[in-house]
Amino acid sequence: MSHPRWLRNIRPYGAPAEDLLIENGRFTQRRQASSAPLAATDIDGQHQLLTAPLVESHVHLDKTLYGQPWRPNSAGPTLKDYISNERRVLREVQAPIAERAGALLENCIARGSLTLRCHVDIDPEFGLRHVEAMQQLRERYRDLIDLQLVVFPQTGLISRPGTAGLMREAMALGVENVGGLDPCGIDNDPIAQLDFVFKLASEFQRGVDIHLHDKGELGLWQIARIVDYTERFGLHNRVMISHAYCLGMLPWSQVRPVAERLAALGISLMSSAPADCAVPPFLALREAGVNVCLGSDGIRDAWSPMGNGDMLERAMLLAFRFDLAKDEELAAAFDAASLNGARALGVEHGFDIGRPADFLLMPVETLGEAVVARPPREVYRGGELIASGGRLLGSRL
Amino acid sequence: MSHPRWLRNIRPYGAPAEDLLIENGRFTQRRQASSAPLAATDIDGQHQLLTAPLVESHVHLDKTLYGQPWRPNSAGPTLKDYISNERRVLREVQAPIAERAGALLENCIARGSLTLRCHVDIDPEFGLRHVEAMQQLRERYRDLIDLQLVVFPQTGLISRPGTAGLMREAMALGVENVGGLDPCGIDNDPIAQLDFVFKLASEFQRGVDIHLHDKGELGLWQIARIVDYTERFGLHNRVMISHAYCLGMLPWSQVRPVAERLAALGISLMSSAPADCAVPPFLALREAGVNVCLGSDGIRDAWSPMGNGDMLERAMLLAFRFDLAKDEELAAAFDAASLNGARALGVEHGFDIGRPADFLLMPVETLGEAVVARPPREVYRGGELIASGGRLLGSRL
Incomplete structure (x- = not known):
């Protein structure tokens, strides 16, 4: 059981900013972006684009x-x-x-x-x-x-x-x-x-x-x-x-x-x-x-x-x-x-409540810009950052 | 007049390692790679691929x-x-x-x-x-x-x-x-x-x-x-x-x-x-x-x-x-x-002696790998590094 943490200020597929709660590696709540200060356990989405993997x-x-x-x-x-x-x-x-x-x-x-x-x-x-x-x-x-x-x-x-x-x-x-x-x-x-x-x-x-x-x-x-x-x-x-x-x-x-x-x-x-x-x-x-x-x-x-x-x-x-x-x-x-x-x-996909917290964060405005710019992305699996800047954090080779 | 400096251990278009001397922003000598220790003014090419821009x-x-x-x-x-x-x-x-x-x-x-x-x-x-x-x-x-x-x-x-x-x-x-x-x-x-x-x-x-x-x-x-x-x-x-x-x-x-x-x-x-x-x-x-x-x-x-x-x-x-x-x-x-x-x-191109020292360095083996991998490159103009990792060193905007 991992500590609950909020993914703050992300824009799902370019929509207005939201927050998503992650508990035990899954999404459990979704709300309009809160203006509350970031807690130490929060992930700061910095208004980046959120997409499914x-x-x-x-x-x-x-x-x-x-x-x-x-x-x-x-x-x-x-x-x-x-x-x-x-x-x-x-x-x-x-x-x-x-x-x-x-x-x-x-x-x-x-x-x-x-x-x-x-x-x-x-x-x-x-x-x-x-x-x-x-x-x-x-x-x-x-x-x-x-x-x-x-x-x-x-x-x-x-x-x-x-x-x-x-x-x-x-x-x-x-x-x-x-x-x-x-x-x-x-x-x-x-x-x-x-x-x-x-x-x-x-x-x-x-x-x-x-x-x-x-x-x-x-x-x-x-x-x-x-x-x-x-x-x-x-x-x-x-x-x-x-x-x-x-x-x-x-x-x-x-x-x-x-x-x-x-x-x-x-x-x-x-x-x-x-x-x-x-x-x-x-x-x-x-x-x-x-x-x-x-x-x-x-x-x-x-x-x-x-x-x-x-x-x-x-x-x-x-x-x-x-x-x-x-x-x-x-x-x-x-x-x-x-x-x-x-x-x-035939696999599940997206941000429905109860889904594993697998997602990407990208510093772009829209899906269109993501396709054109192909920016480096932050890759999360079960709510944990596993790759950043094109590198897996911990090779198993 | 800038100080003469050697560009050491580069592989022009994938050829065996060479050294090129740069004086006043131009190539003035070319030799087989020397095994001499690097001088402080040398550019260490690290056996990277050298190409024209x-x-x-x-x-x-x-x-x-x-x-x-x-x-x-x-x-x-x-x-x-x-x-x-x-x-x-x-x-x-x-x-x-x-x-x-x-x-x-x-x-x-x-x-x-x-x-x-x-x-x-x-x-x-x-x-x-x-x-x-x-x-x-x-x-x-x-x-x-x-x-x-x-x-x-x-x-x-x-x-x-x-x-x-x-x-x-x-x-x-x-x-x-x-x-x-x-x-x-x-x-x-x-x-x-x-x-x-x-x-x-x-x-x-x-x-x-x-x-x-x-x-x-x-x-x-x-x-x-x-x-x-x-x-x-x-x-x-x-x-x-x-x-x-x-x-x-x-x-x-x-x-x-x-x-x-x-x-x-x-x-x-x-x-x-x-x-x-x-x-x-x-x-x-x-x-x-x-x-x-x-x-x-x-x-x-x-x-x-x-x-x-x-x-x-x-x-x-x-x-x-x-x-x-x-x-x-x-x-x-x-x-x-x-x-x-x-x-x-209608412009000059390449590494002939007397040409301006404009060149790219890339961490790949051959031109083929450069095209496939499109690696970040170091960009030199007149012998000076002007861009690295996709960024111009000193924007004028």
Whole structure:
């Protein structure tokens, strides 16, 4: 039981100043800002912007080279080259996965993400090694961040014998989500992949998250099938489609009927808001009621050296991608990096009385300014300051 | 005359450690890194990356609201709405142009840009007021940054009576470049605009910089005409085309012949590397010998609240735009934000003996890591530290 303390003079999402009482790590009262002098135990919010934490909805912690010496990208030109190069790089790197993934996870926390979904490779060659490492990582940081896993068949599922069994084993170990990728483009047997993925998720009562890179009409057809399966298996609000570039390549008249079904079934879309290819039309999808959230995807790995795990920067990149300028639009970009991620991941979010006192403080006026300026932020977990100025207060590496 | 001092243990562009002697603000010797103990007057480079400064090749200092309280964008949906909204906003803002533009200029310096090209609006309504303010700004910061001006007919040239005379007056005041915009799309009389612009530039022996937003075939045709005029007036290496989205909208087979002429005449292209529209194909143009540089365009103004004046971030955005991953490609993105800008603006660049000791120090391994990580940098001008950790040491506001 920790001492009750007031968080004073904060502006929730830019609203007029309020005070929030924190007891035992949770919000227990909310009032208009009091003019009483600050007590020694109070947190002085200094009229900063208060927001819920950021949510990293899609990252590959197991592949990262974060915190390691700079390593020029050495992959050949084809997808096959990239996959074999990754194998070679991860074999050569001396640092264990716990150190690399831990360094990136600490950085994500320091930048304000307190919920994170990590895709974890399984493969008949190295089995469940990455899954086990990520589960250990989750335990080590359980008090700081909610880490949710997706078992991810990077090298194929139906087309790669031995993978299906490993996915089932991962479920038995407690992984929260069944992953898939390009049921057409990678597996060449879309119905077999979707059958397996949805049956497994249904059997274990878990979520589904499918990487869908397939383009244009081929992609859209698969989205319609994922919608069918979600409906048939009753997995409302538990399915995510990641990337879904195809939705940005086709006319809205063709996308809209599918978008309406996505909204009705609570199927979320995840985008990293890339600038080099089509992306789902954010504002139109939002208008149609589809929950679009943001993720970093790979960060400093053998695929690309880019990325830094800052979800506020990711919100800026989304705004940059669609030339968002109005405050209301910039706030929507912020939500994509925060609230929408929480929705997609099925976790609670916000400042309701009784909620854990997880929050960010930023020295800016509005969510719009937060997205544009990406200021250093103070990160609180259960009412305790855990990071400031981009640094976690007490590394566990 | 300042005391000679050695800059010790720096890695120029990632090369093995060297020492550079600075005398009277200039480089006068270069040697392999010495193992001798540091003298009191030495600058300890600590094996950091040494680069030439960044170059901001296109910014509108006169329109910025930088350093002012956050102001939500209030423009209506059309281009006309944006132009009238800007007029209104700039009338309402209390802070004088010197304060707003100065705040942004100081920020650009603090982030490592020591050469900057500023487009300055003229208009029959407010005459040369912005030009005069920018000339005063240039004087005030002359010891810190090389500020180059372009007189910019934002509301039209041929189509806006009174503008041509103001442009001539601006030249007489010493503005370095004649600006233009969309000879087709804005003026509806391309040959009349180009005739005026090139004759004026030729008469005063100045450069040319034309905003070209016109798309597709219409844009490409105008680029071909700008090439014709450059050739006819002998303005080799003194012409820039800004934006040039059209080059990213057409097949390379159609673009290449024009690109080869751009390269032959030393006509540069400026891009802000936007993510929401087509951009000139950076790697193909580079391969064809075309000098492509980077600029921020508007920063926190009535058009858009986005931007922060960090040219290293702009290099990242270029890399992000084209999914650059190899070190050689990331170094090309760095060059676009540095060397290529210097080439386009006709200024000296680099560490040759006799050059002013203007440079950046960054705690990273390579140019690639600099682009990805965008670390805080130490900024030196004439051998003196003028900015560190993103802050100018001694504001003049």
